[in-house]
Amino acid sequence: MSHLMNTYARLPVAFARGEGVWLWDTEGKRYLDALAGVAVNAVGHSHPKLVSALRNQVGTLIHTSNIYHIEAQEKLADKIAQLSGMDAVFFCNSGAEANEAAIKIARYYGHKKGIENPAVVVLENSFHGRTLATLSATGSRKVQAGFEPLVSGFVRVPFNDLDAVQRVATSNKNVVAILAELVQGEGGVSVCGSGYLKGLRDICDAHGWLLMLDEVQTGIGRTGTLFAFQHYGVTPDVMTLAKGLGGGVPIGACVAKGTAATLFQPGSHGSTFGGNTLACTAGLATLDIVESENLCRNATEIGEHIRTSLKRVLAETPGVKEIRGQGMLIGIELDRPCGELVKTALNAGLLINVTADNVVRLVPPLILSHAEADQLVNELAPIIRSFLMKSAPAAA
Numbered sequence: 001m002s003h004l005m006n007t008y009a010r011l012p013v014a015f016a017r018g019e020g021v022w023l024w025d026t027e028g029k030r031y032l033d034a035l036a037g038v039a040v041n042a043v044g045h046s047h048p049k050l051v052s053a054l055r056n057q058v059g060t061l062i063h064t065s066n067i068y069h070i071e072a073q074e075k076l077a078d079k080i081a082q083l084s085g086m087d088a089v090f091f092c093n094s095g096a097e098a099n100e101a102a103i104k105i106a107r108y109y110g111h112k113k114g115i116e117n118p119a120v121v122v123l124e125n126s127f128h129g130r131t132l133a134t135l136s137a138t139g140s141r142k143v144q145a146g147f148e149p150l151v152s153g154f155v156r157v158p159f160n161d162l163d164a165v166q167r168v169a170t171s172n173k174n175v176v177a178i179l180a181e182l183v184q185g186e187g188g189v190s191v192c193g194s195g196y197l198k199g200l201r202d203i204c205d206a207h208g209w210l211l212m213l214d215e216v217q218t219g220i221g222r223t224g225t226l227f228a229f230q231h232y233g234v235t236p237d238v239m240t241l242a243k244g245l246g247g248g249v250p251i252g253a254c255v256a257k258g259t260a261a262t263l264f265q266p267g268s269h270g271s272t273f274g275g276n277t278l279a280c281t282a283g284l285a286t287l288d289i290v291e292s293e294n295l296c297r298n299a300t301e302i303g304e305h306i307r308t309s310l311k312r313v314l315a316e317t318p319g320v321k322e323i324r325g326q327g328m329l330i331g332i333e334l335d336r337p338c339g340e341l342v343k344t345a346l347n348a349g350l351l352i353n354v355t356a357d358n359v360v361r362l363v364p365p366l367i368l369s370h371a372e373a374d375q376l377v378n379e380l381a382p383i384i385r386s387f388l389m390k391s392a393p394a395a396a
Protein backbone atom coordinates (compact mmCIF):
# COMPACT_ATOMS: atom_id res chain seq x y z
CA MET A 1 0.00 0.00 0.00
CA SER A 2 1.23 3.48 -0.86
CA HIS A 3 2.11 5.78 1.98
CA LEU A 4 1.11 8.82 -0.03
CA MET A 5 -2.12 10.62 0.80
CA ASN A 6 -4.68 9.92 -1.84
CA THR A 7 -4.84 13.45 -3.28
CA TYR A 8 -4.35 12.64 -6.96
CA ALA A 9 -6.02 10.28 -9.42
CA ARG A 10 -2.69 9.40 -10.99
CA LEU A 11 -2.20 7.94 -14.45
CA PRO A 12 -0.38 4.59 -14.53
CA VAL A 13 2.96 5.94 -15.69
CA ALA A 14 6.15 7.43 -14.21
CA PHE A 15 8.79 9.28 -16.18
CA ALA A 16 12.49 8.64 -15.96
CA ARG A 17 13.95 11.42 -18.09
CA GLY A 18 13.12 14.25 -20.44
CA GLU A 19 14.68 16.23 -23.25
CA GLY A 20 13.06 19.16 -25.03
CA VAL A 21 9.37 18.40 -25.54
CA TRP A 22 9.92 14.66 -25.01
CA LEU A 23 9.62 12.43 -21.96
CA TRP A 24 10.60 8.78 -21.52
CA ASP A 25 8.83 6.56 -19.02
CA THR A 26 10.50 3.98 -16.80
CA GLU A 27 9.93 1.32 -19.51
CA GLY A 28 11.66 3.45 -22.14
CA LYS A 29 8.52 4.49 -24.05
CA ARG A 30 8.66 8.02 -25.49
CA TYR A 31 5.92 10.67 -25.14
CA LEU A 32 5.31 14.05 -26.75
CA ASP A 33 4.70 16.35 -23.79
CA ALA A 34 1.90 18.79 -24.62
CA LEU A 35 1.20 19.45 -20.93
CA ALA A 36 4.65 20.54 -19.69
CA GLY A 37 3.95 19.65 -16.07
CA VAL A 38 0.82 21.84 -16.35
CA ALA A 39 2.44 24.89 -17.94
CA VAL A 40 5.55 24.60 -15.77
CA ASN A 41 8.29 23.32 -18.10
CA ALA A 42 8.23 26.48 -20.24
CA VAL A 43 11.70 25.85 -21.68
CA GLY A 44 11.17 22.10 -22.05
CA HIS A 45 12.97 19.31 -20.23
CA SER A 46 16.70 19.34 -19.54
CA HIS A 47 17.37 22.62 -21.32
CA PRO A 48 21.20 22.77 -21.36
CA LYS A 49 21.35 26.40 -20.15
CA LEU A 50 18.97 25.73 -17.24
CA VAL A 51 20.75 22.50 -16.35
CA SER A 52 24.16 24.10 -16.29
CA ALA A 53 22.98 27.14 -14.28
CA LEU A 54 21.41 24.82 -11.71
CA ARG A 55 24.40 22.44 -11.63
CA ASN A 56 26.78 25.31 -10.96
CA GLN A 57 24.52 26.77 -8.30
CA VAL A 58 23.89 23.49 -6.47
CA GLY A 59 27.62 23.00 -6.05
CA THR A 60 28.08 26.51 -4.69
CA LEU A 61 25.11 27.50 -2.53
CA ILE A 62 21.49 26.33 -2.39
CA HIS A 63 19.81 28.15 0.46
CA THR A 64 20.62 30.71 3.10
CA SER A 65 17.74 32.73 4.54
CA ASN A 66 15.78 35.92 4.02
CA ILE A 67 17.48 37.05 7.21
CA TYR A 68 20.31 37.93 4.81
CA HIS A 69 20.62 39.56 1.41
CA ILE A 70 20.27 37.09 -1.45
CA GLU A 71 21.97 38.20 -4.66
CA ALA A 72 20.04 36.00 -7.08
CA GLN A 73 16.76 37.19 -5.53
CA GLU A 74 17.71 40.86 -6.04
CA LYS A 75 18.71 40.12 -9.63
CA LEU A 76 15.52 38.21 -10.43
CA ALA A 77 13.40 40.99 -8.90
CA ASP A 78 15.26 43.56 -11.06
CA LYS A 79 14.67 41.41 -14.12
CA ILE A 80 10.94 40.93 -13.45
CA ALA A 81 10.52 44.65 -12.72
CA GLN A 82 12.34 45.58 -15.92
CA LEU A 83 10.32 43.14 -18.04
CA SER A 84 6.92 43.98 -16.53
CA GLY A 85 7.23 47.71 -15.84
CA MET A 86 6.31 46.99 -12.24
CA ASP A 87 8.16 48.01 -9.08
CA ALA A 88 8.69 45.31 -6.46
CA VAL A 89 8.54 41.54 -5.99
CA PHE A 90 7.83 39.23 -3.06
CA PHE A 91 9.07 35.68 -3.69
CA CYS A 92 7.36 32.52 -2.46
CA ASN A 93 7.14 28.92 -3.64
CA SER A 94 3.86 28.39 -5.49
CA GLY A 95 0.94 30.00 -7.24
CA ALA A 96 -1.35 29.72 -4.24
CA GLU A 97 1.23 31.45 -2.06
CA ALA A 98 1.68 34.22 -4.61
CA ASN A 99 -2.09 34.79 -4.53
CA GLU A 100 -2.10 34.68 -0.72
CA ALA A 101 0.42 37.53 -0.79
CA ALA A 102 -1.77 39.45 -3.25
CA ILE A 103 -4.86 38.97 -1.06
CA LYS A 104 -2.91 40.11 2.00
CA ILE A 105 -1.73 43.21 0.11
CA ALA A 106 -5.37 43.98 -0.82
CA ARG A 107 -6.54 43.63 2.77
CA TYR A 108 -3.65 45.71 4.09
CA TYR A 109 -4.44 48.34 1.49
CA GLY A 110 -8.09 48.33 2.61
CA HIS A 111 -7.24 48.66 6.27
CA LYS A 112 -4.92 51.60 5.51
CA LYS A 113 -7.90 53.28 3.85
CA GLY A 114 -9.98 52.68 6.97
CA ILE A 115 -12.07 49.83 5.57
CA GLU A 116 -12.52 47.31 8.37
CA ASN A 117 -13.82 44.40 6.28
CA PRO A 118 -12.09 44.76 2.93
CA ALA A 119 -13.40 42.58 0.10
CA VAL A 120 -11.89 41.38 -3.18
CA VAL A 121 -13.92 40.85 -6.34
CA VAL A 122 -13.26 37.42 -7.87
CA LEU A 123 -14.67 35.68 -10.94
CA GLU A 124 -16.78 32.65 -11.68
CA ASN A 125 -14.80 29.63 -12.92
CA SER A 126 -11.55 31.11 -11.65
CA PHE A 127 -8.76 29.08 -10.10
CA HIS A 128 -6.39 30.62 -7.58
CA GLY A 129 -5.08 27.67 -5.55
CA ARG A 130 -5.80 25.21 -2.76
CA THR A 131 -4.94 27.09 0.43
CA LEU A 132 -7.91 28.29 2.47
CA ALA A 133 -7.90 31.87 1.19
CA THR A 134 -7.18 30.92 -2.41
CA LEU A 135 -9.76 28.12 -2.54
CA SER A 136 -12.26 30.63 -1.16
CA ALA A 137 -11.30 33.00 -4.00
CA THR A 138 -11.59 30.15 -6.51
CA GLY A 139 -14.84 29.96 -8.47
CA SER A 140 -15.37 26.22 -8.27
CA ARG A 141 -17.52 24.44 -5.73
CA LYS A 142 -15.53 21.24 -6.32
CA VAL A 143 -12.42 22.93 -4.92
CA GLN A 144 -14.26 24.34 -1.89
CA ALA A 145 -16.67 21.57 -0.90
CA GLY A 146 -15.85 20.02 2.45
CA PHE A 147 -13.45 22.74 3.54
CA GLU A 148 -15.95 25.24 4.91
CA PRO A 149 -15.98 27.66 6.63
CA LEU A 150 -14.54 29.54 3.67
CA VAL A 151 -12.44 32.64 4.16
CA SER A 152 -14.74 35.66 3.93
CA GLY A 153 -14.14 38.85 2.00
CA PHE A 154 -14.72 37.72 -1.59
CA VAL A 155 -17.47 38.95 -3.92
CA ARG A 156 -18.04 36.87 -7.04
CA VAL A 157 -19.04 38.09 -10.51
CA PRO A 158 -19.25 36.35 -13.93
CA PHE A 159 -16.09 36.21 -16.08
CA ASN A 160 -15.65 38.81 -18.81
CA ASP A 161 -18.64 40.87 -17.62
CA LEU A 162 -17.70 44.50 -16.96
CA ASP A 163 -21.28 45.51 -16.12
CA ALA A 164 -21.31 43.04 -13.24
CA VAL A 165 -18.07 44.54 -11.88
CA GLN A 166 -19.54 48.02 -12.29
CA ARG A 167 -22.63 47.00 -10.31
CA VAL A 168 -20.44 45.79 -7.44
CA ALA A 169 -18.48 49.04 -7.60
CA THR A 170 -21.60 51.14 -7.14
CA SER A 171 -23.14 48.96 -4.43
CA ASN A 172 -20.32 47.60 -2.26
CA LYS A 173 -18.13 50.11 -0.42
CA ASN A 174 -15.97 47.37 1.15
CA VAL A 175 -14.36 46.32 -2.11
CA VAL A 176 -10.67 47.23 -2.37
CA ALA A 177 -9.44 45.09 -5.27
CA ILE A 178 -10.28 42.68 -8.05
CA LEU A 179 -8.37 39.46 -8.66
CA ALA A 180 -8.71 38.09 -12.20
CA GLU A 181 -7.22 35.70 -14.73
CA LEU A 182 -7.13 37.02 -18.31
CA VAL A 183 -7.27 33.46 -19.64
CA GLN A 184 -8.94 31.04 -17.25
CA GLY A 185 -6.68 28.02 -17.59
CA GLU A 186 -8.26 25.60 -15.14
CA GLY A 187 -11.69 27.07 -15.88
CA GLY A 188 -11.65 25.75 -19.46
CA VAL A 189 -9.25 28.02 -21.39
CA SER A 190 -11.64 30.97 -21.57
CA VAL A 191 -10.00 34.08 -23.02
CA CYS A 192 -11.30 37.49 -21.90
CA GLY A 193 -12.53 39.98 -24.50
CA SER A 194 -10.17 42.60 -25.94
CA GLY A 195 -11.66 45.50 -23.95
CA TYR A 196 -11.98 43.66 -20.66
CA LEU A 197 -8.68 44.57 -19.01
CA LYS A 198 -8.95 48.26 -19.96
CA GLY A 199 -12.50 48.23 -18.56
CA LEU A 200 -11.28 46.71 -15.30
CA ARG A 201 -8.48 49.27 -15.09
CA ASP A 202 -10.98 52.12 -15.50
CA ILE A 203 -13.30 50.74 -12.80
CA CYS A 204 -10.34 50.19 -10.45
CA ASP A 205 -9.08 53.73 -11.04
CA ALA A 206 -12.52 55.25 -10.55
CA HIS A 207 -13.02 53.45 -7.22
CA GLY A 208 -9.49 53.25 -5.84
CA TRP A 209 -9.32 49.45 -6.19
CA LEU A 210 -6.16 47.46 -6.84
CA LEU A 211 -6.18 45.64 -10.18
CA MET A 212 -4.66 42.23 -9.38
CA LEU A 213 -3.99 39.68 -12.12
CA ASP A 214 -3.37 36.00 -11.49
CA GLU A 215 -0.76 35.24 -14.15
CA VAL A 216 0.36 32.01 -12.50
CA GLN A 217 -0.54 30.10 -15.67
CA THR A 218 -0.52 32.88 -18.31
CA GLY A 219 2.81 34.43 -17.28
CA ILE A 220 6.32 33.76 -18.66
CA GLY A 221 5.47 33.82 -22.34
CA ARG A 222 2.62 31.32 -22.27
CA THR A 223 0.13 33.55 -24.15
CA GLY A 224 2.68 35.01 -26.58
CA THR A 225 3.71 38.03 -24.51
CA LEU A 226 5.87 37.66 -21.43
CA PHE A 227 2.83 38.54 -19.30
CA ALA A 228 -0.74 38.29 -20.59
CA PHE A 229 -1.56 41.87 -19.56
CA GLN A 230 0.96 43.07 -22.15
CA HIS A 231 -1.50 42.21 -24.94
CA TYR A 232 -3.74 45.05 -23.78
CA GLY A 233 -1.51 48.03 -22.98
CA VAL A 234 -2.74 48.17 -19.40
CA THR A 235 -0.57 47.57 -16.32
CA PRO A 236 -2.01 45.98 -13.15
CA ASP A 237 -1.20 47.01 -9.59
CA VAL A 238 -0.44 43.43 -8.59
CA MET A 239 0.45 40.36 -10.65
CA THR A 240 1.13 36.84 -9.43
CA LEU A 241 3.48 34.37 -11.12
CA ALA A 242 4.59 30.81 -10.49
CA LYS A 243 4.22 27.88 -12.90
CA GLY A 244 6.61 28.75 -15.75
CA LEU A 245 8.90 31.02 -13.77
CA GLY A 246 11.40 28.43 -12.51
CA GLY A 247 11.36 26.09 -15.50
CA GLY A 248 10.35 23.30 -13.10
CA VAL A 249 11.98 24.46 -9.87
CA PRO A 250 9.29 25.63 -7.39
CA ILE A 251 9.02 29.41 -7.21
CA GLY A 252 6.20 31.92 -6.95
CA ALA A 253 6.18 35.69 -7.10
CA CYS A 254 3.83 38.47 -6.14
CA VAL A 255 4.76 41.52 -8.23
CA ALA A 256 3.40 44.98 -7.43
CA LYS A 257 3.46 48.52 -8.72
CA GLY A 258 2.91 51.90 -7.08
CA THR A 259 1.24 51.96 -3.66
CA ALA A 260 0.72 48.20 -3.67
CA ALA A 261 4.50 47.75 -3.90
CA THR A 262 5.16 49.78 -0.76
CA LEU A 263 2.65 48.34 1.73
CA PHE A 264 4.47 45.33 3.17
CA GLN A 265 7.01 46.20 5.86
CA PRO A 266 9.35 43.92 7.83
CA GLY A 267 7.05 41.57 9.73
CA SER A 268 4.06 41.90 7.35
CA HIS A 269 4.77 38.79 5.35
CA GLY A 270 7.48 36.21 4.80
CA SER A 271 8.51 32.77 3.64
CA THR A 272 11.35 30.52 4.77
CA PHE A 273 12.15 29.14 1.32
CA GLY A 274 10.77 32.05 -0.72
CA GLY A 275 13.28 33.41 -3.21
CA ASN A 276 16.17 31.21 -2.20
CA THR A 277 19.32 31.14 -4.27
CA LEU A 278 18.55 27.93 -6.14
CA ALA A 279 14.98 28.91 -7.07
CA CYS A 280 16.00 32.41 -8.18
CA THR A 281 18.88 31.02 -10.24
CA ALA A 282 16.30 28.85 -11.99
CA GLY A 283 14.09 31.91 -12.55
CA LEU A 284 16.97 33.94 -14.00
CA ALA A 285 18.03 31.13 -16.33
CA THR A 286 14.45 30.51 -17.46
CA LEU A 287 13.81 34.19 -18.26
CA ASP A 288 17.15 34.38 -20.03
CA ILE A 289 16.20 31.42 -22.24
CA VAL A 290 12.70 32.79 -22.91
CA GLU A 291 14.27 36.08 -24.07
CA SER A 292 17.30 34.79 -25.97
CA GLU A 293 15.35 32.11 -27.82
CA ASN A 294 12.42 34.41 -28.62
CA LEU A 295 9.99 32.02 -26.97
CA CYS A 296 7.20 34.61 -26.77
CA ARG A 297 7.27 34.87 -30.53
CA ASN A 298 7.42 31.08 -30.80
CA ALA A 299 4.42 30.76 -28.48
CA THR A 300 2.48 33.18 -30.68
CA GLU A 301 3.44 31.60 -34.00
CA ILE A 302 3.33 27.93 -33.07
CA GLY A 303 0.23 28.44 -30.91
CA GLU A 304 -1.54 30.07 -33.84
CA HIS A 305 -0.34 27.28 -36.13
CA ILE A 306 -1.72 24.63 -33.76
CA ARG A 307 -5.12 26.34 -33.53
CA THR A 308 -5.33 26.83 -37.29
CA SER A 309 -4.35 23.21 -37.96
CA LEU A 310 -6.75 21.88 -35.34
CA LYS A 311 -9.56 23.95 -36.86
CA ARG A 312 -8.71 22.61 -40.30
CA VAL A 313 -8.81 18.97 -39.22
CA LEU A 314 -11.51 19.15 -36.51
CA ALA A 315 -13.83 22.10 -37.14
CA GLU A 316 -16.32 20.04 -39.17
CA THR A 317 -16.24 17.15 -36.70
CA PRO A 318 -19.60 16.85 -34.91
CA GLY A 319 -19.00 17.23 -31.17
CA VAL A 320 -16.18 19.79 -31.44
CA LYS A 321 -17.67 23.03 -30.13
CA GLU A 322 -14.77 25.45 -30.20
CA ILE A 323 -10.99 25.63 -30.63
CA ARG A 324 -9.62 28.62 -28.77
CA GLY A 325 -6.81 30.04 -26.70
CA GLN A 326 -3.98 32.53 -26.73
CA GLY A 327 -0.39 31.66 -27.62
CA MET A 328 0.42 28.20 -26.30
CA LEU A 329 -2.53 28.01 -23.93
CA ILE A 330 -4.97 26.13 -26.11
CA GLY A 331 -8.40 24.61 -25.49
CA ILE A 332 -10.53 22.29 -27.58
CA GLU A 333 -14.07 22.35 -26.22
CA LEU A 334 -16.17 19.26 -26.88
CA ASP A 335 -19.91 18.86 -26.38
CA ARG A 336 -19.43 16.12 -23.75
CA PRO A 337 -17.21 15.17 -20.82
CA CYS A 338 -13.94 13.85 -22.24
CA GLY A 339 -11.67 13.04 -19.30
CA GLU A 340 -10.99 9.58 -20.70
CA LEU A 341 -9.14 11.17 -23.65
CA VAL A 342 -6.18 11.74 -21.34
CA LYS A 343 -5.61 8.01 -21.01
CA THR A 344 -6.19 7.28 -24.69
CA ALA A 345 -3.64 9.94 -25.60
CA LEU A 346 -1.21 8.62 -23.00
CA ASN A 347 -1.38 5.15 -24.55
CA ALA A 348 -0.65 6.76 -27.90
CA GLY A 349 2.42 8.52 -26.47
CA LEU A 350 0.87 11.95 -26.08
CA LEU A 351 0.55 13.94 -22.84
CA ILE A 352 -2.49 16.22 -22.73
CA ASN A 353 -5.03 17.14 -20.13
CA VAL A 354 -8.72 17.95 -19.76
CA THR A 355 -10.11 20.84 -17.71
CA ALA A 356 -13.66 21.87 -16.87
CA ASP A 357 -14.75 18.29 -17.80
CA ASN A 358 -15.04 18.89 -21.53
CA VAL A 359 -12.07 20.99 -22.66
CA VAL A 360 -8.87 19.37 -23.92
CA ARG A 361 -6.05 21.63 -22.75
CA LEU A 362 -2.70 21.90 -24.51
CA VAL A 363 0.09 23.80 -22.74
CA PRO A 364 3.24 22.46 -24.39
CA PRO A 365 6.75 23.75 -23.65
CA LEU A 366 7.24 27.11 -25.38
CA ILE A 367 10.14 25.63 -27.37
CA LEU A 368 7.77 23.40 -29.39
CA SER A 369 8.87 23.42 -33.04
CA HIS A 370 6.72 23.60 -36.15
CA ALA A 371 7.34 19.91 -36.90
CA GLU A 372 6.57 18.87 -33.32
CA ALA A 373 3.37 20.95 -33.45
CA ASP A 374 2.34 19.13 -36.64
CA GLN A 375 3.03 15.80 -35.00
CA LEU A 376 0.92 16.85 -31.99
CA VAL A 377 -2.04 17.83 -34.20
CA ASN A 378 -1.72 14.76 -36.42
CA GLU A 379 -1.73 12.43 -33.44
CA LEU A 380 -4.35 14.22 -31.37
CA ALA A 381 -7.01 14.85 -34.04
CA PRO A 382 -7.78 11.18 -34.79
CA ILE A 383 -7.90 10.41 -31.04
CA ILE A 384 -10.52 13.11 -30.54
CA ARG A 385 -12.43 12.06 -33.66
CA SER A 386 -12.66 8.40 -32.69
CA PHE A 387 -13.64 9.32 -29.12
CA LEU A 388 -16.48 11.47 -30.45
CA MET A 389 -17.66 8.72 -32.79
CA LYS A 390 -17.92 6.04 -30.13
CA SER A 391 -19.18 8.09 -27.16
CA ALA A 392 -22.60 9.59 -26.65
CA PRO A 393 -22.98 13.37 -26.54
CA ALA A 394 -23.98 14.82 -23.17
CA ALA A 395 -27.73 15.15 -22.77
CA ALA A 396 -28.77 18.69 -23.71
Ligand SMILES: *Cc1c(COP(=O)(O)O)cnc(C)c1O
Nearest residue numbers: 094095096127128129214216217
Ligand atom coordinates in the same frame (compact mmCIF):
# COMPACT_ATOMS: atom_id res chain seq x y z
C1 LIG B 1 -1.94 26.54 -11.00
C2 LIG B 1 -2.59 27.83 -10.68
C3 LIG B 1 -2.61 28.32 -9.36
C4 LIG B 1 -2.07 27.53 -8.18
O1 LIG B 1 -0.71 27.32 -8.25
P1 LIG B 1 -0.03 26.26 -7.23
O2 LIG B 1 1.43 26.41 -7.53
O3 LIG B 1 -0.59 24.93 -7.55
O4 LIG B 1 -0.37 26.70 -5.86
C5 LIG B 1 -3.16 29.57 -9.14
N1 LIG B 1 -3.68 30.28 -10.15
C6 LIG B 1 -3.69 29.84 -11.41
C7 LIG B 1 -4.27 30.70 -12.49
C8 LIG B 1 -3.16 28.59 -11.72
O5 LIG B 1 -3.20 28.14 -12.98
